[in-house]
Amino acid sequence: MFKQAVIPLLVSAGLLASAPFAQAATNLVFCSEGSPAGFDPGQYTTGTDFDASAETIFNRLSQFERGGTAVVPGLATSWDISDDGLTYTFHLRDGVKFHTTPYFKPTRDFNADDVVFTFTRMLDAEHPFRKAYPTEFPYFNGMSLNKNIAKVEKTGPLTVVMTLNSVDAAFIQNIAMSFAAILSAEYANQLLTSGKPSEINQKPVGTGPFVFKSYQKDSNIRYTANKQYWDPSRVKLDQLIFAINTDASVRVQKLKAGECQVTLHPRPADVEALKKDPKLQLIEKPGFNLGYIAYNVRHKPFDQLEVRQALDMAVNKQGILNAVYQGAGQLAVNAMPPTQWSYDTSIKDAAYNPQKARELLKAAGVKEGTEITLWAMPVQRPYNPNAKLMAEMLQSDWGKIGLKVKIVSYEWGEYIKRTKNGEHDISLIGWTGDNGDPDNWLGTLYSCDAIGGNNYSMWCDPQYDKLIKQAKIVTDREQRTVLYQQAQQLLKQQVPITPVAHSTVNQPLSAKVEGFKVSPFGRNVFSGVSIDQ
Known part of the structure; x- marks a missing residue:
């Protein structure tokens, strides 16, 4: 068995617990291009859905570094892989809090039960929660994870073992993707008991840097800072707002007027003018x-x-x-x-x-x-x-x-x-x-x-x-x-x-925005982003 080293980019949970919460400076408005279909990442495959849920509200076991393709620890601090490549043992981060919301107040921290629930629900069509709220998981199934993950077992409060049927050379990268966001088993049980399991898709609860507040389809999504986030240095905004508009020219005008600080997908014809505006910055990257x-x-x-x-x-x-x-x-x-x-x-x-x-x-x-x-x-x-x-x-x-x-x-x-x-x-x-x-x-x-x-x-x-x-x-x-x-x-x-x-990806944003990194995977991530006053 060999051990996947913990990448030093992420500080251990113990050190983070002693660090002061990063003082949030202000609010940020993101002019997004469409309404998400829901907030249960496992059900979806598009960037619009993932930006609104997986990249704000949730975490995964492994994650991609901001702006890069390297895999770093997330809710798992490290993992061991057996010599035959079929068994993965995940060591989970201690002291991680699920969001407290008007509709859910957790009684415990994140643990192995949440990982088991998240993956077993996608694996097992007979899972009680899935039977109560029937849905499909197109990404999980499309990557054959439903056929290749043989079992997911809790072997300790903060240890989970996943066994594969065959070697998957990209397994750690696969579960770092947005669809593999970890859900709260305690919240799912509350919804099941109350007969409202579908609310997992409308009223999300995660461990991520932002807490879901409200959603008006075709208008806006509002989030507040998660002041109990396990990496407080990554939470630098009081509020994050998605202002939804499908018209690229309208989004650009809102950015120029200061009504939003970040937008996306400008029309090619608008790019040169955006480059020349001293109040804006335009990040240009080759598109993957x-x-x-x-x-x-x-x-x-x-x-x-x-x-x-x-x-x-x-x-x-x-x-x-x-x-x-x-x-x-x-x-x-x-x-x-x-x-x-x-x-x-x-x-x-x-x-x-x-x-x-x-x-x-x-x-x-x-x-x-x-x-x-x-x-x-x-x-x-x-x-x-x-x-x-x-x-x-x-x-x-x-x-x-x-x-x-x-x-x-x-x-x-x-x-x-x-x-x-x-x-x-x-x-x-x-x-x-x-x-x-x-x-x-x-x-x-x-x-x-x-x-x-x-x-x-x-x-x-x-x-x-x-x-x-x-x-x-x-x-x-x-x-x-x-x-x-x-x-x-x-x-x-x-x-x-x-x-x-x-x-080519052209990312326009206010010159006041700091710390925004263009994802090679087309995600819009606001963890670690701030606004210079």
Whole structure:
């Protein structure tokens, strides 16, 4: 057995307990782009949901360092891994307090029972709480954790042992992700006893740096500082407010007027003006993301490879890059970004060829004037600054090869739910990497297990699945790279998606904001953030 060393970035619980609470200076308003579907992180997969819950209210056993990809201790101070790679023993942080709210007053500190509840609820469809409040866990299942975690056991008040069925080279990174937020077993029991288990999704209780106060859909979310937080140096705000507005230009105007101090996803056309404003700062980072087109292979005629090939080669990517990304994007040809290790640089796009695309459609029996639906996101995302414009350009591209394209959109939460259910023909979607491992792309987005989760193409290829599953149980990076590159080649040949662009991330904020770090995973984290008076 080897021991995972505690990273010295986080101070031990004993030292933290003796430190004075960092004096909060003021309030911060974050102009966010959409309403979360709820506050139970295990149920969701989008950054909008995670920003509002996992990154404010909750903690995980392991976590990512702010602004980086390194894993650091969270609610576990350290962990041991058995020599065979199948058993993980987590040593939990002592003295951590759950939030006290008008609807819940904890009688004990965080302990092993909370970890067991959190993971067992996701693992066991017969779990009493899950039966009382039936829900699915798309991320957990899409990453096959429901099949690979054999058991979760409490072996002491502050010790939990997880046993896997097979080696998972990215397990610690996986459980550092937002969906693995640790819930209160005591609060869950209170809700179960009172017959209100669904309130776990509307009235959250966590151990994180901010305490949930109120939520008005499409308007605002309010949080207060957690003055009992186990790392008091990270709580520097009295109040945090999410002001929700789907219009990027409105968000920018609010930022300029001082009505909010941080926003996100500005329109590319606004970037230069933001750079020149002395009251603002603009952080620019290469995007660890991908905007793509997903073809639902369960809908005819997209079940035919020739049809997907035709649609793919009829997309004028350069035109989209110029009009939609306006210099803030890089042409994508592969199913993940080039900064992800194991990326196959030999993969190339099929040449743009509308005439050949028309011939392929005819050979596949697709008649001139066939109507298809193209779903366009209602919000800006890091990987797609203007889905509506992209959809209109695709409507034109595919119209040139004889298709009649109807553009469809829904409110963001509804859009995600319906696409996960496979109601679309084709959808515009994308991804920002969550943990730096290739499986977070190739497994999470395109595997058979991810259907109903993040696999919006509903594509399931046994040969592909075999490759990515083999890669997960190998710990040698070179061996994993060979397998992942074979999988990338197969995915490119089968065309379940058309990669479009990797977008540059531009993060605008007030010049008074200090300590904000741009997450490579597209999260907005306000722990450790302050405002200079």
